[in-house]
Amino acid sequence: MVLAAPGARGQIVPSAELQHTMLVEQDSFLARMKPGLQHMQMLAVRAAMRGDDTALERTRESRNQPPVLPQGVEAVYVRPDLCLFMPSRPSARKRPLLLYLHGGGWCFGSINSCARFCAALALEGDCCVAALNYRLAPAHRFPAPLHDCQQALAYLKQHAAQWGCDSSLVSVGGDSAGGNLALATAMTVPGVCKVIPIYPVTKLYTVPSASWRQYATGYGNDAELLEAFNEAYAGREARNPLASVGLASDSALQALPPVLIISAGHDILFDQTAELARRLERLHHPLSYHVYPTATHLFITVPGQPAAFNEAVATVAGFLNGAM
Structure with a gap:
């Protein structure tokens, strides 16, 4: 991992140097x-909301292509909806386990859309990563996907x-909507070791912040698409604190395990994520808050920003293995 310096x-x-590389890759x-x-995609989501x-099924199919996994990683379906990525090499210790x-x-x-990240993380962190196919909106709205998680x-934890793996070292993480679900899951399931939201959605209603206005189009997560997602998932429950996790009470945030937040600077969600990080800081909650100022949304699941992807893999691996 490239050495990092504290920011604001x-x-x-x-x-x-790494920020410059990320910027070049983002622009490309x-x-x-x-x-x-x-x-x-927005039109597909809204059509599905009308029945x-x-x-939407075409969009899902286009994004569900299995990637080529690196050597040294095994992928095993332990349930039809749950795939476990683990290093092929033996380990002298019980490994940490992450639900992604x-x-x-x-x-x-x-699972296929995040398999590349899960496999890279399993190798880098000498850990096991379980990816979940939770039920999808709008057919399955809040709280059904959360219940699956x-x-x-x-x-x-049971298996x-x-x-x-070490049943006391089971953590949960995810990116974007998955980061939202990771936070809500950690708020509601006891005994979670750590939680890792990557550019998470924290408010499922429109807040016209600076990042919302500046990155509303052309940065991988357009405002009209995000608004359709929010409505499809939460609908009238948009202000439920297990949907809009940014509305969680101080006591709910304090009850979270240690948190690693990774955020992209050129992202409509940046201000939402920063607000959550500031709340955790004010509460003196164990937090590691990493910002890639010159990256944009999607670097976890869509190839094209390898510097941000690799930095995230290294950061999450270190966090799972004890680094803050």
């Missing part, structure tokens, strides 16, 4: 993005020893 409000940021990534893609999921929840606005995404975490 407790942020940890990459070196200037955004330039290759298909024009109008996010708008078409026609034809276009994919992004995709609660409406698409899958809660149940999966309980299952992993951790079977896979050479």
